[in-house]
Amino acid sequence: MPLNVDPFLRTITTLEQALIALQRLDNDDILYDLYRNAAIKSLELSLEAIGKLLRKTLKSYSGNPHAVDGLVFNDVLRMAGRHGLLDMDGVERWLAYRANRNTAAHDYGEGFANQALKLLPQFINDARELADTLKHLPNEQVD
Template identity: 60%
Template sequence: MTLNVTHLERTAATLEQALLAIDRHPESSDSVLFDLYRNAAIKSFELSLETAGKLLRKALKAFEASPRSVDALVFNDVLRHAGKHGVLSSAEVERWLAYRANRNSTAHDYGAGFANDTLQLLPAYLQDVRNLAAVLQKVFDASA
C-alpha cells in the first residue's frame, strides 16, 4: 500500500504554529488575535484528528483479512484495533479516545471556557499526532 502522511504532518505543523501564536498573544478581554489563534488551533486539532482516523483505517487494512470489516468500524473501534495490532500502545489508545471524546464535545459546545479547556490538551496531542505519523509511515512503507 503506497500512502504517506504528509497531510497529517501538515495539520500538526499548523496546530503547532497556532499554539506558538497563542503564546505570543495571551488571552485578554479584547484580544481578537487570541480568539483567532485559539480557533485555528481547535480547527487544526479537529482536522488532524479526522485525518489520523482515516489513515489509521487504511493502515488497519494491512492487518485485517477483510478490508470491508475495517470500513465498518466506528472511530473508537478503529483506535482499539490499532492498539490490538500494535500501531498504538494501550496508553496511546486511551489518550486518543480522550481526544476523540473532546472533539465530539467541541462540535457541540462553542463556549470560550470549553475552547480554553481544549487548548490544555493540545500540546500532548501534538506530540501524539507526530508520533502516530511516524508509526503510520512505517506501516505504509512496510506494506508497500
C-alpha cells in the same frame, strides 16, 4: 509505496504554529480568538486525517478490509492498539482527544476551548509519533 503522512503532518504543524502564536497574545486580544479557533479546527482536521490513515493501514491487518470501513472512530483506535500501532496508554489518550472533539460539536464556549488547548501539546507529540509509526510500516502493510 509508503503511506503518505505529509498532509497530516502539515495539519499538525499548523496546529503547533497556532499554539505558539497564542502564547504571545493576551487572552482579550481578538487575534487570540482567531488562533485559538484555528488550533481547535486543526485538531478536528487532524483527527479526521488520522482516522483515514489508520483505516487504510488497518485494512491490511483484517481478513475483511471492508469491515474496517464500518468501524466507528473509537473502534479504529482500539484496533490500532491491538495491532501495535498504538500502546494502550496511547489509545486512551487518542480516545480522550476524540471525546474532546465530540464535545466541540455541542459546546463552543470558552470553557471547552480552554480545555482543548490544554490537551494540544500532548496531542501534537502523540500525532507526530503515530505519523512516524505509520510512515515506517513495511510497504505491504499499507497497499
